[in-house]
Each structure stands twice: as structure tokens, then as C-alpha cells.
Amino acid sequence: MSTGSRKEVGDQSAGHSPQTKRKKVAAKRKGLLERLAEGPVVSDGSYCFVLERRGYVKSGYFTPEAVVENPDAVTDLHKEFARAGADVTQAFTFYASEDKLAAQGNTAAADFGVDNINSEACRLAWEIADQYGTLVAAGLSPTPSYREGKGKAAVQREFRAQTDIFVKHDVDFMIVEFFGHLEEMLWAIEVSKEIGKPIAASMCIGPEGDRDGNTPGQCAVAMAKAGAEVVGVNCLFGPSASLKAVEMMKKALDEAGLKAYLMCQPIAYHTPDVNKFGLVETPEYPFALEPRLLTRWDMHNFAREAYELGVRYIGGCCGMESYHIRAIAEELAPERGGRLGEASAKHGLWGETLKGSLRHSMTIRCGKAYWSKPPATGRPFSAPYSTPLACPK
Numbered sequence: 166m167s168t169g170s171r172k173e174v175g176d177q178s179a180g181h182s183p184q185t186k187r188k189k190v191a192a193k194r195k196g197l198l199e200r201l202a203e204g205p206v207v208s209d210g211s212y213c214f215v216l217e218r219r220g221y222v223k224s225g226y227f228t229p230e231a232v233v234e235n236p237d238a239v240t241d242l243h244k245e246f247a248r249a250g251a252d253v254t255q256a257f258t259f260y261a262s263e264d265k266l267a268a269q270g271n272t273a274a275a276d277f278g279v280d281n282i283n284s285e286a287c288r289l290a291w292e293i294a295d296q297y298g299t300l301v302a303a304g305l306s307p308t309p310s311y312r313e314g315k316g317k318a319a320v321q322r323e324f325r326a327q328t329d330i331f332v333k334h335d336v337d338f339m340i341v342e343f344f345g346h347l348e349e350m351l352w353a354i355e356v357s358k359e360i361g362k363p364i365a366a367s368m369c370i371g372p373e374g375d376r377d378g379n380t381p382g383q384c385a386v387a388m389a390k391a392g393a394e395v396v397g398v399n400c401l402f403g404p405s406a407s408l409k410a411v412e413m414m415k416k417a418l419d420e421a422g423l424k425a426y427l428m429c430q431p432i433a434y435h436t437p438d439v440n441k442f443g444l445v446e447t448p449e450y451p452f453a454l455e456p457r458l459l460t461r462w463d464m465h466n467f468a469r470e471a472y473e474l475g476v477r478y479i480g481g482c483c484g485m486e487s488y489h490i491r492a493i494a495e496e497l498a499p500e501r502g503g504r505l506g507e508a509s510a511k512h513g514l515w516g517e518t519l520k521g522s523l524r525h526s527m528t529i530r531c532g533k534a535y536w537s538k539p540p541a542t543g544r545p546f547s548a549p550y551s552t553p554l555a556c557p558k
Contacts, residue, residue, distance in 0.1 A: 197300055197338045197363045198394060200252060201426045201477050205497050208253045208430060208480025209246035210490045213260075214451070216242065224451055228266055229257040230273040232286040240289050245487035247297040250494025250506025253480070254299040255340060256290040258283050258331075262323040264309045283327050287334035302365070303331040304340040305357065311349045320349065324356040331360060338363040342399050342430075345369050345376045347384050354391040365428055365478060366393035369400040372409045373441040381410040382417025389418060389425040397428030400482040401443030403459070404467040407431035408474060415475055427476040431467065433459045433484030438550035444483070446553035454484065456544060462515075462536045464492035472497060 200206050212229070216222040221231040221238045232239050243254050260266075261283050266274035273282065287303060294301045308323045331339070339357040341364060344350035350368060357364045366388045374380045379387075381398070388396045396418075398410045411429050418425055432444055434457035439446045449457065459467075464481075471479050479497070481489050491508050498505055512518065515533045522528055529535070 194298055194300070197365070198426075200300075201395070204477070204500050204502075205472055206252045206478050207250055207490065207494050207497065207501075208428075208478060209243075209251040209255055210481040210485030210487065211433065211483050212239070212242060212255075212257045214433075214483040215486060217451075226260075226269070226271050226273075228260045228271060228273050229286060230266070230277055230282055232257050232289055233277050233281060236285065236289055239286075240292060242487075243290060243293040244297075245508075246490055247293050247299050248507040249487040249491035250504070250509065251480070251490050252299055253302055254290045254294045254297075256283075256286040256301060256303045256331075256334075256336065258286045258303050258327060259306050259343070261286065261327060262306070262308045262310075263326055264323055265306075268309045279326050280330055283330040284334065287331065287336060290336075291334065300337040301334075302338050302340045303327070303334070303336040304342055305353045306343045307345065307349060311346065311352075317352055320352055321356050324353055325359075328356055328360050331362075336362065338365060340364075341366045341393070343367075343369045347375050347377065347379045347387055350384070351387060351391050354388060354393055358392045363395070364393045365395035365397075366391075367397045367399040367428055367430060369443070370398055370410055371402045371406040371439075371441065371443060372413060376441075380417075381413040382420075385414035385425070386417050386421045386423060389421075389423045393425065395426040395428050395478050397430070397476065397478065399428075399430035400432055401436075401445065402431055402439070403434055403436040403457075404429075404431045404463070404470070406436060406439075406443075408467075408470055408476075411471075411476060412474060426478060427474070428478035428480075429471050429476045430480045430482045430485075432482050433486070433489055435459065438553065440553050442553075442556040446556055448551050448554060456542055456547060458484065459489065460540060461488050461492040464489045465496040465515075468493040468496040472500065 213222055213227040216231055217224050221235045239257055263274050263279040290301045305324050308320050310319045310323055339362050341353045341357055354366055368384050385396045398407050407429050411427055434454050444450055468479055479493055494506050495509055495514055515536055516531050519527045519531045
């Protein structure tokens, strides 16, 4: 495994060096499981999609070398989510295994090294966590090695190259996410358990289950038995399908007599017309998804439905901007002791700030009744649904 770097980045001694001040910080903050026991935890949103739109991530690769190429862009997005009310700052380590960083002509592994990318991602996350009191999560995601059939040992070597860095930076918990194959998910949980941190495990599946025919319920039971304290779904599907999958997980966990917190992090797009592979089946993916975008009010409804279902780790995945996360935090403020993010100071609940307008046409737009109406799209020639494209397993 390559651990060096041809381009040296991030003087950690000048910034946030690993293990420094961690014990003092930890003593002042409650951990993930403590927070979940008290009420809902609001996670952050999208990094790959948001940073791609802003010109810092290359579509197709969706790898996180932005943490070393444009660290300010990543830090700014961390800060946006924290100001919106997120309880978690997730280090941008998605697709940061060495085989992914070197796949399909990607030069990120050769240019920067897997160690530097993962280390810098953790350092940037801690900068915001120290400022806002958020929890730092680091994540594992699917590897090309699994798709290429290289076997468990090879796949877990890729994971350990990342978790070795996460240990050095003393992250608060692990997020094991975006797995479409339960087998690879279980291999990732096994490696994550080695570092002794809580594990939040989420499959990228809808109600039809994973790529190998495992139902959402079977996935949840297997993840919980493997040691994940939080289980659920993320990505590829909008709120409706995601919550249906989580509902199936909850039922299976109850029937198996297993206890685990539930998590749900859907994408920021409506997906009523997709099949088993979700968003990537749409012809609009990835560059023309805006007509499907969820409004902030959609996110209010999602947060409430998720909470009433029993979900306690609630956030967003691809496409979720900070205002989507703010909506979750605002909707669940009563369950979070009235706590809101800084950004809510400029945003009245259900449009209440419009009361300050001098125009009557604006003041009548205050309140939940007005904003609960489905919005028009302004696209008379657009079809309401698209025909899903065939996707390989």
C-alpha cells in the first residue's frame, strides 16, 4: 500500500495535530450513543454532489482529493452544515480507499497518497468540530477491489489503510455507508470494530433490497448482529423509498429481538420512478437533476415522518445542501430541547420572516398552510416521470 505523498500537504503541527487536545474535547462533549439516547441526532449533508456543482469534485470519480487541493472549500461546507444545526461533521473520506483513488485513470492516489487525503479530511473536520461542538465521523465506502472479486483480505486491507488514519485522528465514530452488497458491508463493519468506536452502518438500498437479493430487513439484522449500533440506509433514493426501507428494517429488528438505533439519509431528489438501483437509473443523472430537487418544506415533512417512524439519526446524502439540513434541525427543534443552528437566526419557521415585508403579497405567504402546497415546476414540456435506464449489477 502506498502511504507516501508526492505532494506534501497540511502541516499538522501548525493546525490540528492528531490526538492533540482530544481528551479535553471529549470530556466536554457527549458521544454519539449518549446523544441518540437523549433524542434525534441531525447529521450533515452532501459533499460529493455539492462540491461537484461548486467545481471542486470531478463527476464520475467523486473522490475527495478536494481536501488537499481546495481545503477551504471543504471547510466552508463543513461550517455551513454546522451552522445549519448539524450535530455531526463527517470527514470527507468517501471513496478514499487507495484502489478507488487510483481507479479508471484517477491520479489522486499517486499525486497525494491515501494517507494524506484521509488525514487531511479528518483534520479539516476537527477544525469545525472544535468550533461548533459537533461529533467527527469518518467513513468507509465500497471498493473497486470488491467489485473485481479480489476477496475479503484484499478488501479489508483497503479499509484498514483508512482506519489506521482515523485512529490517529481519534474520530468520534465510524460511518460505514453506500454499500450495495451486504457482504462487503459486513467486512467493513468487522474492520471498523477493530478501532473501538461506535458504528453507524447504512446500505444504499431501497425497499427491493441489496444487489444480491437480501431484503432491507435481512440487511438490518445482519448489520446489528455484526456490531453496528446504528443501522439504516443512505443515498440513491428519495425520502419516501428510504423511509419504506427503514420501516422494513425496523420490523425485522423487532422480530429478531435486536436493539439498534435507526438512521436515514436520503438523497435530495424525488425518485418515484426508479427501480432497484435508484437515482443512477434516471436519464437525468448526474447533471440535470434540479427539477427533482426537494424543497426545504419537503425536508420538514421527511424529518417528521422519520422521527415518528423511530429514526433517530437523521440527515441527508447526495444533493443535500445546508438549507435542507437546517430544515431537519428546525422541524425537530422541540425534540432537541429547542436547539437550533446559527443559520436559523436568519430564517423564520415556515416563512415567518416574511411578516417583515412591506408587501401584502409577501406577508400572506407566512405559515405552514401556505408552504405545504405542492410547488409548480415551471416546466410544461417536462414529463413527470422518466424511463429508468438499465444498470449493471
